[in-house]
Amino acid sequence: xxxxxxxxxxxxxxxxxxxxxxxxxxxxxxxxxxxxxxxxxxxxxxxxxxxxxxxxxxxxxxxxxxxxxxxxxxxxxxxxxxxxxxxxxxxxxxxxxxxxxxxxxxxxxxxxxxxxxxxxx
Amino acid sequence: xxxxxxxxxxxxxxxxxxxxxxxxxxxxxxxxxxxxxxxxxxxxxxxxxxxxxxxxxxxxxxxxxxxxxxxxxxxxxxxxxxxxxxxxxxxxxxxxxxxxxxxxxxxxxxxxx
Numbered sequence: 001x002x003x004x005x006x007x008x009x010x011x012x013x014x015x016x017x018x019x020x021x022x023x024x025x026x027x028x029x030x031x032x033x034x035x036x037x038x039x040x041x042x043x044x045x046x047x048x049x050x051x052x053x054x055x056x057x058x059x060x061x062x063x064x065x066x067x068x069x070x071x072x073x074x075x076x077x078x079x080x081x082x083x084x085x086x087x088x089x090x091x092x093x094x095x096x097x098x099x100x101x102x103x104x105x106x107x108x109x110x111x112x113x114x115x116x117x118x119x120x121x
Numbered sequence: 122x123x124x125x126x127x128x129x130x131x132x133x134x135x136x137x138x139x140x141x142x143x144x145x146x147x148x149x150x151x152x153x154x155x156x157x158x159x160x161x162x163x164x165x166x167x168x169x170x171x172x173x174x175x176x177x178x179x180x181x182x183x184x185x186x187x188x189x190x191x192x193x194x195x196x197x198x199x200x201x202x203x204x205x206x207x208x209x210x211x212x213x214x215x216x217x218x219x220x221x222x223x224x225x226x227x228x229x230x231x232x233x234x
Contacts, residue, residue: 010208043211043225044164051220089163093181093221106171107152107215108179109223
């Protein structure tokens with residue numbers, strides 16, 4: 001059962017325009033969400049995150065929006081640049097349990113399948 | 122640079138042979154993770170560790186075991202490799218103080234013939 005889904009395998013955008021990458025989740029116990037970018041032959045790199053108590057977080061050209069009622073988050077890149085061409089993964093963290101010692105979820109993340117973004121010059 | 126290295130970076134092996142992948146960190150972080158990345162599946166958690174000798178299973182742990190005898194090293198072992206374990210394997214670490222951000226190593230591409 002895929003709890004985090006990225007339904008668009010790929011997205012193609014012109015340089016300078018906006019890129020919008022989408023992610024849906026099913027588990028209401030997720031409380032922290034992240035986006036990662038991955039270039040070929042490299043490990044994923046952390047891009048931006050958002051807590052479930054917020055609906056927007058911005059960092060330069062990157063903005064993440066969270067719609068909890070729809071269980072949906074999106075990553076906006078404005079303006080898009082050719083160097084943004086990569087695979088983008090969304091990820092979600094479960095709310096730390098209070099029943100175990102330390103009240104931790106051990107930081108485990110659940111990832112979506114990824115979306116390949118291509119930005120054309 | 123999150124101070125994570127993985128070895129080997131590439132490996133080709135035959136079905137039925139044992140394989141061990143190593144993840145080494147210089148950050149002294151408690152949490153370490155092993156993932157595999159496959160087309161259409163994203164990153165899936167194999168095993169994780171929350172301290173020396175403290176490990177637990179992830180969502181795709183069958184056929185894999187791990188060990189962590191030192192803070193800096195997290196080993197992933199395929200006892201008897203199968204073709205379905207052909208994949209790219211990533212190790213990640215997490216700072217105790219972070220809310221969830223994990224930092225990944227460069228990956229190991231494993232091919233099982």
